Amino acid sequence: MSFRSMLPTLxxxxxxxIFVCVLAAARDSTATLALAAxxxxxxxxxxxxxxNAPLWRSPANPAADFEWAxxxxxxxxxxxxxxxxxxxxxYSLTGLAWRHWWQYGAGMALLALATLWFAHQLASGRDRxxxxxxxxxxxxxxxxxxxxxxxxxxxxxxxxxxxxxxADWAANVVFLTGGLTVAAISLVSLYTxxxxxxxxxxxx
Numbered sequence: 001m002s003f004r005s006m007l008p009t010l011x012x013x014x015x016x017x018i019f020v021c022v023l024a025a026a027r028d029s030t031a032t033l034a035l036a037a038x039x040x041x042x043x044x045x046x047x048x049x050x051x052n053a054p055l056w057r058s059p060a061n062p063a064a065d066f067e068w069a070x071x072x073x074x075x076x077x078x079x080x081x082x083x084x085x086x087x088x089x090x091y092s093l094t095g096l097a098w099r100h101w102w103q104y105g106a107g108m109a110l111l112a113l114a115t116l117w118f119a120h121q122l123a124s125g126r127d128r129x130x131x132x133x134x135x136x137x138x139x140x141x142x143x144x145x146x147x148x149x150x151x152x153x154x155x156x157x158x159x160x161x162x163x164x165x166x167a168d169w170a171a172n173v174v175f176l177t178g179g180l181t182v183a184a185i186s187l188v189s190l191y192t193x194x195x196x197x198x199x200x201x202x203x204x
Contacts, residue, residue, distance in 0.1 A: 021090055024036060026095065033170055051068055087102075088105045
C-alpha cells in the first residue's frame with residue numbers, strides 16, 4: 001500500500017477536518033474542534049500503518065524501502081500542511097483573534113514545503129547508492145524531528161496552555177494534534193527502518 005493510493009481519502013479527511021474546525025472555532029467549541037482534528041489524525045495514522053505494517057515482516061527490497069520512506073515523508077508533509085491550513089482558516093474566517101497565528105501558520109507551511117522538497121529528493125534518487133544516502137539522511141532528520149516535537153509537546157502540556165481561555169486555545173489544539181501525529185509518524189518510520197535493516201540478508 002502506498003501514499004498515492006490513499007491520497008484521495010486523506011485529502012477528503014483533510015478538507016472535512018478543516019471545515020469542521022472552522023465551524024467549531026466560530027462557536028468556541030473546543031471539544032468539536034479537537035474531535036475534527038483527531039479524526040484527521042486517525043485517518044493519517046491508519047494510512048501510516050497500512051503503509052508500514054506489511055513491511056515489518058516482508059523480505060528486504062530496495063524498491064519497497066524507498067517507497068515507504070517516500071510515503072511516510074509525504075504523510076509528514078500532509079500533517080504540516082493541515083496544521084498551516086487550520087491556522088490560517090480558523091483565525092482568518094472566524095472571530096478568534098490571536099496575533100501570533102500567522103507566524104505559526106507560516107512556519108508550518110514552510111515545514112510542509114521543506115518536507116515536500118525532501119520527498120522530491122527521495123524520488124529523484126534513481127540508483128541504489130543515492131537512495132541509501134537519502135535514507136540515511138532521512139533517519140537523522142527523523143530523529144531530530146522527533147526530539148523537537150517531544151520538546152514542543154512537553155512545553156505545551158507543562159505550561160498549562162491546553163487549559164487556557166485565551167484566543168490561542170484553537171491553535172493549541174492544532175499544535176497538540178499535529179505534534180502527536182508527527183511524533184507517531186517519526187516513531188513508526190524509525191521502527192520500519194530498523195526492521196528493514198534487520199531483514200536484510202546477512203553478507204558473508
